Amino acid sequence: MATLTWHGSSYPTQVLVLTGRSLRALLRTPALVFFSVLQPLIMLTLFSQIFSSITSTANFPPGMTYINYLLPAILVNTAMQSSLASGIGLVQDMSNGVLARFRSLPIRPSTVLLARNLSDAVRTAFQLVLMIAFGVLVFGFRPDGGMVGTLAALGLALVVGWALSWVFIAIAAWVRKAELMQTVGFLAMFPLMFASSAFVPVGGLPGWLQAIAKVNPLTYAVDAARSLALAHPVTGVVGALATSGAIAAVGAFFAVRGFRRPLSL
Amino acid sequence: MSELMIEATDVSKKFGDVHALDGVSVTAKRGSVLGLLGHNGAGKTTLINILTTMLPPSGGSAKIAGFDVVRQGHEVRSRIGLTGQFAAVDEQLSGHDNLVLIARLLGASRNQAHQRADDLLEQFDLTEAAKRNAKTYSGGMRRRLDLAASLVGRPEVLFLDEPTTGLDPASRLAMWEIVEKLAADGTTVLLTTQYLDEADRLADTITVLSKGKVVASGTSAELKAQVGQRTVTVTLDSASDVDIAMKAVNAVGLHPVVEGLTLTTPVSASRDLATVVRALDDNGLEAHEIGLKEPTLDDVYLTLAAN
Secondary structure, eight states: OOSSSOOOOHHHHHHHHHHHHHHHHHHHOOOHHHHHHHHHHHHHHHHHHTTTGGGGSSTTTOOOOOOHHHHHHHHHHHHHHHHHHHHHHHHHHTTTTHHHHHTTTOOOOHHHHHHHHHHEEEEEEEHHHHHHHHHHEEEEEEEETTHHHHHHHHHHHHHHHHHHHHHHHHOOOOOOOOHHHHHHHHHHHHHHHHHSSSSGGGGSSOOOHHHHHOHHHHHHHHHHHHHHHOOOOOHHHHHHHHHHHHHHHHHHHHHHHHHSSSSSO | OOOOOEEEEEEEEEEEEEEEEEEEEEEEEOOOEEEOOOOOTSSSHHHHHHHHSSSOOEEEEEEEETTEEETTTTHHHHHHEOOOOSSOOOOTBBBBHHHHHHHHTOOOHHHHHHHHHHHHHHEEEEEEEGTBBGGHHHHHHHHHHHHHHHHHHOSSSSEETTTTOOOOHHHHHHHHHHHHHHTTTOEEEEEEEEEEHHHHHSEEEEEEETTTTEEEOOOOOHHHSSSSOOEEEEOOSSHHHHHHEEEEEEETOOOOEETTEEEEEEEEEEEHHHHHHHHHHHHOOOSSEEEOOOHHHHHHHHHHHHH
């Protein structure tokens, strides 16, 4: 018989190896990386030009440039879009047979989910750094919070995206249909994005939209990121982090349960 | 070394009202090859899914290498290899990286993993394509990579779900040789197939599944004796030739059936083919077409259904 046999690696090794696998796959498909940064970049470019006249309206904080106002929102938004891609990535893994292979191995199913979540967080971090770089170099982003404040805003956006990624991984584990998730995800996010403080101050919205914006969690995430980057009195950062933690915990719980169901059903 | 490596007892699986498996029992000793024969929908893949811990059974129990598939899934999974009907490889990774990934997940060190990957790539004739994305592989190469991936951990029990379906004849033969070598090295193999010749060549014991039930099982010879026979068919040029041929073949102790210009007779050994040819030749007949037909899975089913 064989001289050496392997009976499964440790939990951290499984997570590390699987995370590495996703990142390596990403590096080997540069087109995917390119398009994943293209979308937020287009948004940054268009919005910074289209909405720049908002700075002269009554509700806009006096003395602030629009790019300083916009970029923290772009960070949160990019992280949110990226979390949807995380769920879709899991569905694609399920359908192309790789997960069937993993399931026949002596590894814990939750490591597959954790690895997907972590590798996507790395990808998101890369996207966010790139957005900030473009903001600074091309569009004149000069936040009062400086480097530290900007990095803090990046960190917050990353945590929000990480938490939402658990939600979409959970949905993916139950729904298992990429097209459906893409459509519903977009339909849910698109209005959320505009009915918030992301692009214009809430005070400038019509009354009914104001009502939505005030209960929209995205408003709080964007405001928190903005307060960090712009060195405003920090509001809602603890709340945003705590909410993210709670969302992540619930998402992860349902993700693991849903993922346990057999693949071939 | 006569311990049972596969032991399924009265396994059932229901999907809603459908009985995908209905009281199936199979066993395989260490180092043997168990052939699971059946058409699409017979329940072959469902049984494999249960034995590999992918699906829980609705009833009955199953053990792999002595470990229960429901309660000791981890133990089972660390002793098996699985190659399904569709290649389960990561298309975005190279062939080499695919195998390293599996080895690392199984607990190999980085060096061991690379070594094992290189060995398997060479064994499966994939060394030249090792660095290429699996996406660029042909169907046959993908299959080989998939099989290599299931062998990374040197499994004690290997499950092959229709390993040659869709392969060209050369790749098919290569796959057969690989399975034979694995079994010779002590690996227990369960393979499903729709082809009787494949089961005949590879399997020590064959279990025939139909609609979720075992309809026959035994060695290839036992099954054939129970089931179908080879037949010789002779097609002649005219009705008068058919009459002469009938008398000639009857005279040598075979009993053909006539349909149009074709005589069909069951035979028990391949030398009976020679007997038929000689009988025709002695009567100065020239056959338009003559052939020996192996019993097919359809014959097996027809016979089993008739019994």
